[in-house]
Amino acid sequence: MVAIQNIFREHAPAYLEKYGDRMPRNHRSVIDAILSCRTPACGMTVYECAGCGKHHHIFRSCGNRHCPACQNQKALDWMDRQLDRQVPGPYFMITFTVPKEIRRFFRSRQSIAYDALFKASSAAMKKLVRDGKFIGGDVPGFFGVLHTWGRTLNYHPHIHYVVAGGAWSKDDNAWHPSRPDFYVPNKALSRICRAKFRDLMRDAGMSRLIDPGIFREGWNVNIQPVGAAEQSIRYLSHYVFKVAISDHRIVDAADGTVTFSYKKPKSRRTRYMELDAQDFMSRFLQHSLPPGFMKVRYYGFMHSCSGVPLENVRASIEMMHAFELVVPETPRDTREKSGPTCPDCGGELKYCYSVLPHQVPEYRGPG
Template identity: 55%
Template sequence: MGAIAEIFREFAPEYLRRFGDAMPPEHRKVIDAILLCRTEENGSVVYRCEECGLNHILNRSCGNRHCPQCQSHKTTQWLERQMERMLPGHHFMLTFTVPEELCDFIRSHQRLCYAALFAASSAAMKKLCLDPRHVGGDLPGFFGVLHTWGRQLQYHPHIHYVVPGGAISTADGSWRRSGEHFFLPVKALSSIFRAKFRESIEKAGLLAEVPKEAWLKPWNVNSQAVGASEASIKYLAPYVFRVAISDHRIVKVEDGRVLFRYRKQKSNRERTMALDAMEFLRRFLQHVLPTGFMKVRYYGFLSPNAAVSLEEVRTKIELAYGFDVPEHEMEPKPKAALTCRGCGSLVRYLFVNLPAKRWPSGPSG
């Protein structure tokens, strides 16, 4: 069992006793999932060695997207899919962040506000892509990933986007390239982002709940040229399915406190923070997403419903570069196979033992 699961096992009962009545149902589900993950209570999968006949019994994972033990495989799968969809040409990573004055409001209205953050930031990019001074295309394509945490587990909602440097002009079907080191003006993006987010909150009838200071300061938008998309995708991949903190950052648990490692922004020096266990659990759980909320979203020609295929987009980009654009070649990675701990031969799947509570109850007697 991982370090964070051990923390939950030791301190979650007390946390539930203190705060269970006021806890969102999503938080209770995450606690239950983490406590049962890879335990006998969660069922098991049985494999048998093809050579020596030895049976291997592995406890099942919970599969919850907020469980630190369950995300590594999903991250690898997502990365492989994105690398297959990579486009040639230069790319940018754009990050949209809200002022600190908005954090309490967003945390209290997560489903509404997270959707509004995606809608406002994506609309800002689409609007400015139309401007011929920057790109001049009406069909950009990009994907974004919502993060809600900072390095000390504090609440810090922001969205990272990976954006190919250009857009399609549907008027003539051509690829309109942006500059290699400049995509869109961040001050203009900030203003549009703020205005469109405010429109969403006003439409929901909640504008009076937002501190006025939030609208009086610039909203932070960062744009960074990242060259080929491979670097930015590999950077984002661990964050797509990563939870607020992973096991390797936990230093120790002692005297009811959790000590964990972190680094300040733009610093490589490792620091240690100590939090009361109840506060650690509170900070961890505040990053649980609303049920069913999609934290990764695709837009424009990268959307699954796009009218233009990725092959068409790739061809248009190559034409715009005069075919003088490096192509990334995927290196096939062999999939890890399960082997017998006795003789080292391959094992094959036999069956799953589901936990008793998941079997339909039959007639009594």
Template identity: 45%
Template sequence: MGATIKEIFTLYAWEYLMINEGKVPTNHKKVIDAIINCRTDVYGITFYKCEGCGEIHTSFRSCGNRHCPTCQDHKTKLWTAKQLSKELSTNYFMITFTVPEEIRDFFLQNQKEAYSALFKASSDSIKESTQKSRTMSGATTGFFGVLHTWGRQIQYHPHIHYVVPGGALNIKKQSWISSSKDFFLPIFQLSKLCKDRFKTLMKNKGLLHQIPHVVWVWERGWNVNIQSVGSGRNTIKYLSRYVFKVAISDYRILKVQNRRVYFKFRSKKTGQVVTTSLEVLDFIKRYLLHVLPSGFMKIRYFGFMHTSFNMEYKDIRLIIDGLVAVLNKPVKPIIQKVFISCSACGKEMKFMFSILPNNIRIRGSSG
């Protein structure tokens, strides 16, 4: 049976902190503390009552830290349900922008500025390419992006996945312009636009001189990948596994032996499951590389998916659904209820109250 990240941090994080005394950022220390104390009496206890059998259940409260692998499952389910309920009846694409290896150290040292600039440069590239498109010019696209900072071996590998409905909204004509199912936007154009915009943003922030002078980084295109994924359902479910997770989940950890953490990953080249290992303190270090700056938003919405867009989302759906109806394709909206189930009978449990460490009682609607 494999070890958990919580167990690894509990046993070895103190050693990591001692060896790196004075070098560990405050937000990293907070994450270490949260992971170790999650689901313990440090955060209090919650009481639930089953609506089916009436049994009372108790549970230690989770830490709520977004970098903790223990307590994010419910958030993942809620986010997934919300996104699936907003799925549009059109073909979807996933567009991925990856940071060149030569400037990843710069990203690591300037995370807040670099991540924000990557979001800005890549999202603007999608918008501008849409406007330059022969078929979608003058229309507005909508999409959301999720920042990931890790690769399969939990190495530092920042990239952004965008989920994009295949088409754009013509507001004046109240119509939807569908793209081809196999082609959305030209990769070369997106790559060049993103690279040039990122360089300009770094220059405006006075950070360009910190980026290593590697000629090809600015002369060649950056890595952009576009995949046609059919409905948005599978892509949303795929991303949901990572939106509220960091780097690696417990199920991938096989064991800790002789101060080495053994874990599995799927090889990108062969597709086979491979086992590798890291010295335990190196494992902790790699895990903490993916702690985001405080308050940083790793999920962002753009175009007609942004909350400030001047048209109700339900009206956008009606426009697209109208086109789908004309094409005789049935619309199947997804409504998924998320709740905590009773371990005894499987029915929904209602929150009663929580007792916090300072003995403050928080009551629920059921009293």
């Protein structure tokens, strides 16, 4: 296994010399973060072992959301929170994929395009949910996660939504369920999303930059019933706080070439791709999100500011089914989260103090 940080350390100088004058500012920030992670540039934390009394000096992580070494615990915490917010009944995974003809536009104007895709797709779902022919409620519950990469680091922006099968109606203060195997019509959802995205681009003055033919073709929308939400939440947790590729997929990095593993959809066979190191860095960095951009968004009764409490939705669904339908119990790791331990004796490490980055070069360590 080769650390992505090592690849960046070796090849970032040449990459910056080649692209530094025209690369996006956030790409430079990601490079700096990855290079500084767990080095003196991020500062240091000093611990004392409660068992043997030895002091340990640990360099701090960068915390950047694009750093492959910093996000694992955040993903697990997010997954647990979402599992706690499930409601009884069926769920759906709904995926909106950007047509390949418009991906270049998305890549060059990410803040506007990603935000518009969220707005258009969520508004399309809300519009169809209100239709009494399908569900007839005005407060659905769902959340979406933006995912921009394919298995070979290619640019493939799409949004996965996890959607509760039904909606709350403010008219009768009751839950209106969907069918277990049908949420809303796929083609209608695709057309409405496409139209709403077109209108948003027109309002933003971007229409002239997009081939109008893209709005006469169908957009790829996939609606898949998934039963309970647990499986979809666990699947998406891998993408909420993780990056396009992690260290365990890097097989080799030598002679200016990076080799990594991947699997095609619906295939168990492991394949390998070789890329020039700078091409690898370019593919990795194209998935860096604009500063401050929210890649996970919540809607309806899943939103923290919803006027319909989640507890009311759960109670309504349970009463509708005479309490025979409840949120399924999901297995959890019940062990308490433990802090760092001493590599010498296994004792618990107690926090002593932190050393700021500008102070670390002056630090000489014990003895």
